[in-house]
Amino acid sequence: MSQAAPSNQTKRWQEIDARHHLHPFTTHADLAEKGARVITRAEGVYLYDSEGKRLIDGMAGLWCVQVGYGREELAEAGYKALKELPYYNAFFQTTTPYVAELSEKLAEVTPKGIDRFFFANSGSEGNDSAVKAIRYFWNLEGKPSKKIFIARKKAYHGVTMAAASLSGLTSMHPQADLPLPGFVHVDCPDWFAEGGDMTPEEYGLKTAKSLEDKILELGAENVAAFVAEPVQGAGGLIIPPKGYWEEIQRICRKYDILLHVDEVICGFGRTGNWFGSDTFGIEPDMINMAKGLSSGYQPIAALGFGERVGNTLFNSPQEWSHGFTYSGHPVCAAVALANLELIQREKLVEKAGGDTGAYFQKKLAELADHPLVGETRGVGMLGAIELVQDKAARAKFPGDMDVGGQCRNHCFREGLIMRAIGDTMVLSPPLVISQAEIDELFELARRCIDLTAKDLGVL
Numbered sequence: 001m002s003q004a005a006p007s008n009q010t011k012r013w014q015e016i017d018a019r020h021h022l023h024p025f026t027t028h029a030d031l032a033e034k035g036a037r038v039i040t041r042a043e044g045v046y047l048y049d050s051e052g053k054r055l056i057d058g059m060a061g062l063w064c065v066q067v068g069y070g071r072e073e074l075a076e077a078g079y080k081a082l083k084e085l086p087y088y089n090a091f092f093q094t095t096t097p098y099v100a101e102l103s104e105k106l107a108e109v110t111p112k113g114i115d116r117f118f119f120a121n122s123g124s125e126g127n128d129s130a131v132k133a134i135r136y137f138w139n140l141e142g143k144p145s146k147k148i149f150i151a152r153k154k155a156y157h158g159v160t161m162a163a164a165s166l167s168g169l170t171s172m173h174p175q176a177d178l179p180l181p182g183f184v185h186v187d188c189p190d191w192f193a194e195g196g197d198m199t200p201e202e203y204g205l206k207t208a209k210s211l212e213d214k215i216l217e218l219g220a221e222n223v224a225a226f227v228a229e230p231v232q233g234a235g236g237l238i239i240p241p242k243g244y245w246e247e248i249q250r251i252c253r254k255y256d257i258l259l260h261v262d263e264v265i266c267g268f269g270r271t272g273n274w275f276g277s278d279t280f281g282i283e284p285d286m287i288n289m290a291k292g293l294s295s296g297y298q299p300i301a302a303l304g305f306g307e308r309v310g311n312t313l314f315n316s317p318q319e320w321s322h323g324f325t326y327s328g329h330p331v332c333a334a335v336a337l338a339n340l341e342l343i344q345r346e347k348l349v350e351k352a353g354g355d356t357g358a359y360f361q362k363k364l365a366e367l368a369d370h371p372l373v374g375e376t377r378g379v380g381m382l383g384a385i386e387l388v389q390d391k392a393a394r395a396k397f398p399g400d401m402d403v404g405g406q407c408r409n410h411c412f413r414e415g416l417i418m419r420a421i422g423d424t425m426v427l428s429p430p431l432v433i434s435q436a437e438i439d440e441l442f443e444l445a446r447r448c449i450d451l452t453a454k455d456l457g458v459l
């Protein structure tokens with residue numbers, strides 16, 4: 001499809017941006033050549049670029065815009081806070097009504113036992129704070145040897161030094177000489193890619209056992225915590241099979257390893273319940289939240305503590321020497337609280353776990369008959385589509401063909417945002433999406449997979 005030449009306004013933004021702006025996860029030589037896509041506004045589930053082109057946002061931004069774009073209530077809550085108290089901090093025994101009210105609301109909606117919260121500005125900072133909190137916990141408990149963190153291959157926990165060390169996407173490590181010492185990775189239940197002839201359940205148990213093996217190798221007295229997402233997001237939407245989480249939970253308890261669950265994607269309705277921990281029956285010691293906490297309208301993250309760690313930290317006679325200038329920022333807290341109230345009022349979690357989620361999963365499953373699709377999988381309002389060379393053998397295309405990238409480019413041209421993680425196409429739309437919009441999303445998805453298949457000579 002040919003594109004009209006961009007307007008002078010768009011060209012100017014592309015030029016100044018390419019000259020002065022270092023983008024996250026972007027190859028800059030490439031960007032300078034093509035020019036960035038300029039998104040200028042958004043409404044509901046739709047984005048609009050600087051050329052007026054409309055795109056349906058199948059990713060809710062970066063998995064975060066639960067309530068959709070353009071919600072007045074959130075804008076107003078932020079505006080009110082900006083006028084009343086644009087900034088004050090929570091250091092040195094001070095608080096604000098905004099962060100106190102948000103803490104109480106979080107205690108209401110988070111999994112049983114998670115009752116106390118520390119605030120940060122991003123999911124990465126939440127996980128870095130978790131690493132510090134867990135080290136401090138074991139020091140206070142008189143077990144200072146428990147220091148090693150075990151996470152999983154293909155995990156994504158963010159980009160700061162400790163969060164990137166927890167992350168198991170190996171492409172993130174060499175540029176910064178990571179992981180730091182004391183961070184190790186075990187297998188993840190990516191059955192589609194690695195499960196071979198086993199059933200998904202067998203493979204799940206095998207990968208859970210890799211945690212136990214690693215604990216025995218390191219010595220439980222040296223292991224602080226296991227860190228994991230309920231469903232692995234950025235690693236390719238890896239959904240654990242039945243039995244996996246029960247086994248992980250059993251192993252953590254047996255060896256007295258803390259379980260820190262990264263709910264940054266799964267939280268706030270994404271998997272059909274308030275938290276991924278609810279969906280998979282996990283009883284975490286700590287959880288990390290961001291993204292859907294404010295639907296992305298403001299940068300805010302929260303680290304939630306269960307009774308065990310919470311009691312120790314709260315009863316410590318020492319000051320906790322940690323906290324950000326913007327921890328519990330009043331404007332971010334006000335917007336997050338308005339967001340949670342909106343999610344409750346519109347029953348978005350119930351819809352994701354009910355009609356909307358069921359309809360989304362039904363339409364997703366219909367793509368499984370496509371000759372290019374090796375598997376579809378999903379839970380709640382998350383979906384993945386595996387593009388493969390050979391359906392029966394689950395055989396992927398050679399990586400350098402970048403079939404996923406080709407499909408994603410068709411999506412952009414046709415007006416759909418669908419993410420490519422290798423050749424795994426991923427969807428995570430706003431929870432407010434209507435059935436008609438879900439129809440539109442999947443009609444475009446099928447068209448773009450068709451176009452990709454034609455490029456490859458499959459159709």
Ligand SMILES: *Cc1c(COP(=O)(O)O)cnc(C)c1O
Pocket residue numbers: 121122123124125127156157158159229233234262263264265290291
């Ligand atoms: C996005 C993400 C993070 C990092 O959050 P940022 O706000 O980008 O720092 C951490 N964990 C998971 C599971 C995520 O998806």
